[in-house]
Amino acid sequence: MSMNTQGRPTAAGDVGETFRPKTFTGNRGLDMEEPLIFEFGSLETTGVDLDEDESAEFELGGFKRTAEIGLAGLAEPEAMRHYVRLSRNNYAIDSGLYPLGSCTMKHNPRLNEKMARLPGFADIHPLQPVSSVPGALDLIDELAHWLMVSTNTSAVAMSPKAGAHGELCGMMAIKAAHTAAGRDPKIVLVPESAHGTNPATAALLGYKVVSIEAKDDGTVDLDALKKTIAEHEGNIAGIMLTNPNTCGLFERDVKQIADLIHEADAYFYCDGANFNAIVGKARPGDLGVDAMHINLHKTFSTPHGGGGPGSGPVVLSERLAPFAPLPFIRKTDKGLELVETEAATKDGEQPFGRMTAFHGQMGMYVRALSYMMSHGSDGLRQASEDAVLNANYVRVGLQDLMSLPFGERPCMHEVLFDDSFLKDTGVTTLDFAKAMIDEGYHPMTMYFPLVVHGAMLIEPTESESRAALDLFVATMRDLVMSAKRGETERFSGAPYLAPRRRLDETGAARKPVLKWTEPAPAEVTPAAAE
Amino acid sequence: MTTYYSKDHEWIAVDGDSATIGITTYAQEQLGDVVYVELPEAGKALSQGDEAAVVESVKAASEVYAPIDGEVVEANEALVDEPAKVNEDPEGAAWFIKMTVGNSDQLSDLMDEAAYKAYVETL
Numbered sequence: 001m002s003m004n005t006q007g008r009p010t011a012a013g014d015v016g017e018t019f020r021p022k023t024f025t026g027n028r029g030l031d032m033e034e035p036l037i038f039e040f041g042s043l044e045t046t047g048v049d050l051d052e053d054e055s056a057e058f059e060l061g062g063f064k065r066t067a068e069i070g071l072a073g074l075a076e077p078e079a080m081r082h083y084v085r086l087s088r089n090n091y092a093i094d095s096g097l098y099p100l101g102s103c104t105m106k107h108n109p110r111l112n113e114k115m116a117r118l119p120g121f122a123d124i125h126p127l128q129p130v131s132s133v134p135g136a137l138d139l140i141d142e143l144a145h146w147l148m149v150s151t152n153t154s155a156v157a158m159s160p161k162a163g164a165h166g167e168l169c170g171m172m173a174i175k176a177a178h179t180a181a182g183r184d185p186k187i188v189l190v191p192e193s194a195h196g197t198n199p200a201t202a203a204l205l206g207y208k209v210v211s212i213e214a215k216d217d218g219t220v221d222l223d224a225l226k227k228t229i230a231e232h233e234g235n236i237a238g239i240m241l242t243n244p245n246t247c248g249l250f251e252r253d254v255k256q257i258a259d260l261i262h263e264a265d266a267y268f269y270c271d272g273a274n275f276n277a278i279v280g281k282a283r284p285g286d287l288g289v290d291a292m293h294i295n296l297h298k299t300f301s302t303p304h305g306g307g308g309p310g311s312g313p314v315v316l317s318e319r320l321a322p323f324a325p326l327p328f329i330r331k332t333d334k335g336l337e338l339v340e341t342e343a344a345t346k347d348g349e350q351p352f353g354r355m356t357a358f359h360g361q362m363g364m365y366v367r368a369l370s371y372m373m374s375h376g377s378d379g380l381r382q383a384s385e386d387a388v389l390n391a392n393y394v395r396v397g398l399q400d401l402m403s404l405p406f407g408e409r410p411c412m413h414e415v416l417f418d419d420s421f422l423k424d425t426g427v428t429t430l431d432f433a434k435a436m437i438d439e440g441y442h443p444m445t446m447y448f449p450l451v452v453h454g455a456m457l458i459e460p461t462e463s464e465s466r467a468a469l470d471l472f473v474a475t476m477r478d479l480v481m482s483a484k485r486g487e488t489e490r491f492s493g494a495p496y497l498a499p500r501r502r503l504d505e506t507g508a509a510r511k512p513v514l515k516w517t518e519p520a521p522a523e524v525t526p527a528a529a530e
Numbered sequence: 531m532t533t534y535y536s537k538d539h540e541w542i543a544v545d546g547d548s549a550t551i552g553i554t555t556y557a558q559e560q561l562g563d564v565v566y567v568e569l570p571e572a573g574k575a576l577s578q579g580d581e582a583a584v585v586e587s588v589k590a591a592s593e594v595y596a597p598i599d600g601e602v603v604e605a606n607e608a609l610v611d612e613p614a615k616v617n618e619d620p621e622g623a624a625w626f627i628k629m630t631v632g633n634s635d636q637l638s639d640l641m642d643e644a645a646y647k648a649y650v651e652t653l
Contacts, residue, residue: 430589447589505588509565510613 032085041072091442101414101445101457104298112367126358137336143369152285155321159360162310166293167201170314174267176323176352185237191220193245218247218406242271244412246449258288275299277413280381290317300368311364326354386462387413397473401480405452419454427483429454431491438497535646536597552625561587564616569605599632
């Protein structure tokens with residue numbers, strides 16, 4: 001055994017390799033067992049010490065709060081520790097490869113963050129006079145320009161807060177256009193391979209959703225589309241298509257689909273969630289798209305997930321441009337104007353209303369434009385190419401062991417496997433995903449899209465190095481081989497090594513506990529009281 | 531009473547001019563643990579292929595389609611409180627709705643038990 005100069009052993013040797021002490025605190029070494037803030041904070045504790053401002057006049061009238069709100073408080077050091085400890089149980093793009101298909105978990109460049117923290121952007125308020133924020137207007141206009149150029153469209157509604165909100169905005173513009181033309185079609189077509197939010201959006205606007213079947217290769221069946229259009233002639237408002245679709249495949253017939261839809265006096269809404277695969281390669285406007293949202297938190301690298309917020313500007317074709325919602329920026333001889341009200345609109349501007357109270361996610365605009373300008377058009381194109389390359393690298397690395405539902409054709413930015421390779425192993429897609437957690441990976445998207453059985457949708461994103469992809473592929477291969485060898489225990493009880501073991505998803509869905517309630521005080525037994 | 535099956539994995543047990551509808555054991559197995567069921571109101575008129583109910587599991591949300599035209603007579607409200615019943619007894623106690631048989635000709639679009647079994651084999 002090696003020793004240091006004081007004779008203290010510097011290696012553990014064989015002692016305690018398998019022994020796991022049951023700890024007093026419940027912590028496992030540096031893996032902290034963190035209570036809820038309500039369980040250890042108190043109403044009396046606070047991290048701030050402010051004088052009562054007795055001169056303040058309340059303008060809230062009857063809305064003035066009269067009782068405590070019951071939020072537990074912590075001193076500042078405790079608050080820091082609480083959230084830092086919780087954050088250590090989080091999995092983030094900053095801690096590892098995040099192959100969540102269809103979600104595009106991109107690296108968030110630090111330059112974006114630096115720009116967003118410039119006081120001129122970070123410290124402005126949506127209610128301050130427009131004349132005091134010309135730079136912010138310039139930035140929004142510049143971002144809108146980049147979005148329109150990369151999509152070849154005529155206008156962009158900047159305010160929607162994320163993808164589904166953008167879908168709603170785009171479909172409201174389509175509805176407004178039909179109304180303005182004196183039409184009232186009732187049906188929206190949605191292919192099977194579309195994002196789940198698409199039919200939800202159409203339904204929210206009162207449309208009847210008619211599903212279009214996919215062909216065996218996972219793309220839209222043109223004949224089925226023609227038949228459906230003929231069946232509902234004159235009553236179709238539009239189609240909502242995701243391209244590249246959720247099978248990770250480019251809809252090769254997209255132009256014909258657009259033409260068929262336009263011939264039917266309908267509009268083409270494209271779900272732009274997967275735009276990151278084609279930026280700089282194809283412009284949706286050239287493909288006949290009338291409206292498409294762009295997830296800045298996917299394609300343009302702004303933070304995604306809990307940290308967000310999302311941002312989902314919607315680009316609009318020339319035909320839909322007049323219906324863009326308030327507020328919007330208008331270019332005049334004297335510079336940029338912010339049009340905030342119906343009364344301020346001019347001829348030809350027919351906004352369908354307003355999606356948000358203010359102007360959208362300014363912080364995200366700064367980050368997205370930073371990403372665009374730091375990459376340039378050639379860099380953006382390369383990011384798309386690398387995203388597709390990485391997904392295909394994973395596909396080729398796994399296709400002999402896992403199963404591709406649509407054959408070995410190249411995929412776009414994400415690769416879809418089904419669970420037929422797990423047949424007769426007793427391991428399900430869910431088990432497989434849980435075992436990935438033990439290997440230190442966030443699982444891929446599973447059981448979506450619904451068009452294939454036991455789907456596993458992997459999107460590695462473009463910034464992963466070849467070494468990172470090699471390790472991921474090797475890990476997946478090891479898991480597949482393990483499942484095929486019949487080592488079911490590695491899967492059936494997974495995750496074994498995560499802060500929590502497998503959660504009861506069924507119980508959580510059937511009897512969700514949405515509110516913390518103070519547990520009844522434990523009965524003190526004589527033994528415990530001693 | 532005769533039971534028919536649809537390609538969408540509903541069963542429909544017809545007794546004269548009334549019918550009981552639910553989802554098949556195969557459908558239940560594919561869905562996994564059912565966590566939510568949404569049922570139509572009694573009196574709702576359904577056309578063949580209309581969405582009659584919604585069933586949601588930990589894996590997916592899915593519609594239950596009306597296999598024939600008819601009017602909803604009764605919905606099995608017990609499923610709303612106990613969606614797990616759909617997993618336990620899909621072709622028995624966990625029926626979804628009872629409806630009238632609006633057009634008995636449409637029954638010929640459906641499969642009998644043997645044909646449905648053969649159909650499931652192909653999936």
